[in-house]
Amino acid sequence: MRRTVFYISDSTGITAETIGNSILAQFDGVQFDTHRLPFTDTPAKAEAAALRIKTRYAQTGQRPIVVNTLADPSLCDVVAQSGALMIDVFAPFMGRLEAELGTRRSGAVNRSHGVVDYAKYEARINATNYALSHDDGMDLDYSDADLILVGVSRSGKTPTCLYMALHYGVSAANYPLTEEDLDKLELPAGLRPYRKRLYGLMIEPERLAQIREQRRSGSRYATLEQCRWELQQADRLLRKAGIPSLNTTHVSIEEIASKIFDRFGIERTMF
């Protein structure tokens, strides 16, 4: 079964898409074709959206689903004329929150991802620059690092660091364990002062070989044997040094980040 879903927002549509993805993922047997209609912030744009949805309805013969975060109820009404099933993300919660907080919602549009707080913006940009300059062992001065990821090449350190920087302003560095480190089963001297901030990323050897094969096909680096040896040594090194670690094979970047923050007690608001 296939169904069409439209994410509609007066701003970026990220909130609508995030909650929509989470809800729809709970319906196993259904395939969803998703479309974003961001910046739907005028009656004309709402009418254009309604027309597009109606056209899709006619083409497929199945009622589309609209997940929306439109703050203006009149825009919502226009879109609803398409005949779609309307899932209004904010509506069910507003009444109870207004009662609890003893105040009315402002009703302003573009509240969430569309407003820039310079201090937050700078925190995320500075952290992103930090992650870039401390990627892959480039700069070994970790005195300002909130945390340092260690692991073998292609274990997911770089994207995890960038994600933590961009979304949480966390200054995350990463250090790739070298063959020398793995041979000696010792952390390099430069990392030892920061042991409390180290976290290991592990991965299953079969998966690592697959990823490396994509990158350097046919190389020794990509052989299962080499991957097995590196990971086994990395595991021994991390255990010996008392560094916590996570097997990332079946874990998304978001989940890796959450688990690391949880472990280190880092409580940062998401940007």
Place this chain on the structure above:
Amino acid sequence: MRRTVFYISDSTGITAETIGNSILAQFDGVQFDTHRLPFTDTPAKAEAAALRIKTRYAQTGQRPIVVNTLADPSLCDVVAQSGALMIDVFAPFMGRLEAELGTRRSGAVNRSHGVVDYAKYEARINATNYALSHDDGMDLDYSDADLILVGVSRSGKTPTCLYMALHYGVSAANYPLTEEDLDKLELPAGLRPYRKRLYGLMIEPERLAQIREQRRSGSRYATLEQCRWELQQADRLLRKAGIPSLNTTHVSIEEIASKIFDRFGIERTMF
């Protein structure tokens, strides 16, 4: 007025935090202290969460707000014993969706950010590697680029490219306009074949000077005069070449990305 908010999830809590931030941002006069309690996936953890919330309730004398995406209603019940105002993000929509789709939700935990689809994972990693290797004019072969951001130094190109790569798997390169380009008011020859994929990032000179001052305090590079000149020339160059652009001064990274995708008709699902 201050209120405490807990984001509780059996997985990362990202969905709860995203919708929670969007809802709470609509209440202007209230300051929210937010806390994340991810991976609350056992009765013991739910009880620990309830105790923490109850303690906070006692300390502040004000009822905390719990925004949760717990899939298991029995865990929800345990948390609710804290006396908090419970905002259950999924509950209001499930009944209507089950009726519409003619199927029951699976009720499985860890559905959204906690499941790894290797093809998607590879798309985001490959795009991130692309953004890193094509950052700041490092690699000028743009044949595989989905889009190329151009702009003066510190106009926000790098974080925007990384965000688009990490979350949408879009291969985004960026090219910093040089003084030579700005003097000549001409795109460098290497960029011309890709004109249809170019997008300019502009910024207000006062804001640019502020950002550059943080980076290289007291330099000519950071003077308002230099920033004004570069931006004026960049604006003329972009107009002359017919390249669309956006003033990013009051716009978040998420919104910049959405607007660019909208302009280029890029419809990608968010990871």
